[in-house]
Amino acid sequence: MNIVLCGFMGCGKTTVGKIIAKRLDGDFIDTDSLIEKEEGKKIADIFAESGEEYFRECEHKACAKLAKGDKAIIATGGGAMTFERNAKLFADGAVIIFIDADYSTIMRRIGKDAGRPLLKGDSKALFDKRRPFYIANSHKKITVCGDVSAEQVADLIIKYYIKEDKTK
Ligand code: S3P
Numbered sequence: 001m002n003i004v005l006c007g008f009m010g011c012g013k014t015t016v017g018k019i020i021a022k023r024l025d026g027d028f029i030d031t032d033s034l035i036e037k038e039e040g041k042k043i044a045d046i047f048a049e050s051g052e053e054y055f056r057e058c059e060h061k062a063c064a065k066l067a068k069g070d071k072a073i074i075a076t077g078g079g080a081m082t083f084e085r086n087a088k089l090f091a092d093g094a095v096i097i098f099i100d101a102d103y104s105t106i107m108r109r110i111g112k113d114a115g116r117p118l119l120k121g122d123s124k125a126l127f128d129k130r131r132p133f134y135i136a137n138s139h140k141k142i143t144v145c146g147d148v149s150a151e152q153v154a155d156l157i158i159k160y161y162i163k164e165d166k167t168k
Pocket of ligand 1: 007008009010032078079116117118
C-alpha cells in the first residue's frame with residue numbers, strides 16, 4: 001500500500017513525505033520530479049512552452065505509473081488530486097492524505113516562487129476552490145496551522161497508515 005500526500009503548493013508534502021520515507025524505510029517519489037525526468041524539462045518550462053493542459057496530461061501519466069507501485073511515499077503536485085481521474089488511480093492501493101495547511105502558513109513558507117507557475121499574485125481564490133476537492137479525494141485530513149512541525153505531521157500520518165494498512 002502506498003501513501004499519497006496531497007494538498008496545496010507549500011503545504012509540506014515533500015518535507016513530510018521525506019520524513020515518512022526515512023522512518024518507514026520506503027521510497028519517496030514526487031510526481032513533479034517524475035514529470036521533469038520523463039520530459040527532460042523543468043515544470044516551469046513545460047508550462048511556458050506547452051501549457052497547463054499538456055502538463056496535466058503528463059501529471060496523469062505520472063500518477064498512473066506511480067499508482068502501480070507499492071509501499072512508496074508519493075507527493076503529488078498541488079493540482080493533481082483535484083482531478084478525479086488521478087484520485088481514482090490511487091483510491092484502492094493507497095492511503096490518501098490531505099495535508100490541510102492554512103493559507104497564511106503556506107504563503108509564509110513559499111510566497112512567490114518562480115518555479116511554481118500557478119503561484120502568481122493572490123492565490124487565495126485557487127486555494128479556496130481546491131480545498132473541497134482535496135477533502136473529497138482523500139481518506140484522511142491532517143490539519144496544519146501555526147507551529148505544527150513536519151515531524152508531528154509525519155507522526156500522525158504514519159499512525160494512520162499503520163492502522164489502515166491491511167496488507168501486513
Ligand atoms: C501545481 C503545483 C506544483 C506543480 C505545478 C502545478 C498546482 O507542485 O505540480 O507547478 O497546480 O498547484 P507543488 O504543489 O509541489 O508546488
